[in-house]
Amino acid sequence: MTGINWEEPFCGEGANCFRIGTDPTGNAYIAVAGQEDRPLTDSREALRALIRAIKAGEADHLL
Template structure:
């Protein structure tokens, strides 16, 4: 697995914390904080859209 540069965890109120990361090839990753060894990967645009939905409260149940 490529070396992933993780951002600080984002924790919603009363929800799981998650982290976003990127590798040197520009791939984006998301993982529940503490489980960075099992990330999901997708395009940056797809993850950015998911994060926007989570932050607005419309998709927090997905985590």
């Protein structure tokens, strides 16, 4: 996918690496590092909410 500005990979303890990206039209993306051609797509606000939930420990059961 072109036009996505990918951040550096974030890697957890089990070496699960993810990348977060945004595009100029306001969409946000999250993908497994190395699989950026198959990202999940949503709004930037939805991505912010996901990150806030993870930081607050509200998504630990998903990890």
